[in-house]
Amino acid sequence: MEKKNKILNIEKIHTYYGESHIIQGLSLHVDESEAVSILGRNGVGKTTTLRSVMGLTPPRSGSIAIDGRDTTKLPAHQVSKLGVAYVPAERHIFPGLNVEENLKLAARPGKSDQSWTLEKVYDQFPILSERIKQDGATLSGGEQQMLAIGRALISNPKIIILDEPSQGLSPLLVAAVTECIQNFCVNSGITLLVVEQNYRMALKVAGRHYLMGTKGQIVGMATTAELEEDPKIIRDHLSV
Numbered sequence: 001m002e003k004k005n006k007i008l009n010i011e012k013i014h015t016y017y018g019e020s021h022i023i024q025g026l027s028l029h030v031d032e033s034e035a036v037s038i039l040g041r042n043g044v045g046k047t048t049t050l051r052s053v054m055g056l057t058p059p060r061s062g063s064i065a066i067d068g069r070d071t072t073k074l075p076a077h078q079v080s081k082l083g084v085a086y087v088p089a090e091r092h093i094f095p096g097l098n099v100e101e102n103l104k105l106a107a108r109p110g111k112s113d114q115s116w117t118l119e120k121v122y123d124q125f126p127i128l129s130e131r132i133k134q135d136g137a138t139l140s141g142g143e144q145q146m147l148a149i150g151r152a153l154i155s156n157p158k159i160i161i162l163d164e165p166s167q168g169l170s171p172l173l174v175a176a177v178t179e180c181i182q183n184f185c186v187n188s189g190i191t192l193l194v195v196e197q198n199y200r201m202a203l204k205v206a207g208r209h210y211l212m213g214t215k216g217q218i219v220g221m222a223t224t225a226e227l228e229e230d231p232k233i234i235r236d237h238l239s240v
Contacts, residue, residue, distance in 0.1 A: 045212065083157045120153075
């Protein structure tokens with residue numbers, strides 16, 4: 001059996017906010033071209049895990065590696081340069097810059113003919129091609145999410161990290177964003193780690209799921225098929 005390359009490997013990290021011990025010994029990995037989600041109730045540490053990976057809230061102990069390189073103590077801008085694209089729940093669209101300027105600011109050349117370009121982003125998100133000169137901060141919530149994802153793609157990363165991509169969106173827009181994520185990730189083989197409270201969306205875009213309990217600990221792992229066959233797992237880990 002061919003051994004897969006781990007794009008992201010987290011080993012026993014402990015992350016704090018001040019004296020609050022949020023992540024307590026978390027380990028997980030994401031293989032190349034794999035789509036993985038972290039599922040859990042609000043407040044258990046899912047976003048903190050992503051911030052730890054990005055160097056925004058570095059762990060005090062444990063290790064994080066991107067494509068084999070230790071990034072545990074690197075600041076966020078250096079983690080980004082190693083090929084990690086982060087789409088936070090707040091999206092962080094740059095106000096005062098139009099859609100195209102937001103995209104160009106993140107653009108990095110890819111290494112293959114499958115690389116993402118402005119044209120390819122506009123093909124994937126036609127609504128953005130209609131809003132090229134519009135201030136990115138004045139787009140609707142769904143359009144801002146598509147811009148944030150397009151901005152991640154055009155950086156041609158090794159892995160995209162998405163935090164609650166459906167947050168604040170109507171069911172119709174959730175379906176549209178889900179379809180976009182399926183197209184660029186599942187169909188194109190882009191490596192993805194997603195945190196999503198909407199488990200139905202997570203099951204559509206990821207094939208493997210880490211179940212997070214209290215104290216920021218992974219308490220289980222399941223495939224999409226296993227979760228679909230046993231709804232009790234979802235109820236036990238996501239119900240209030």
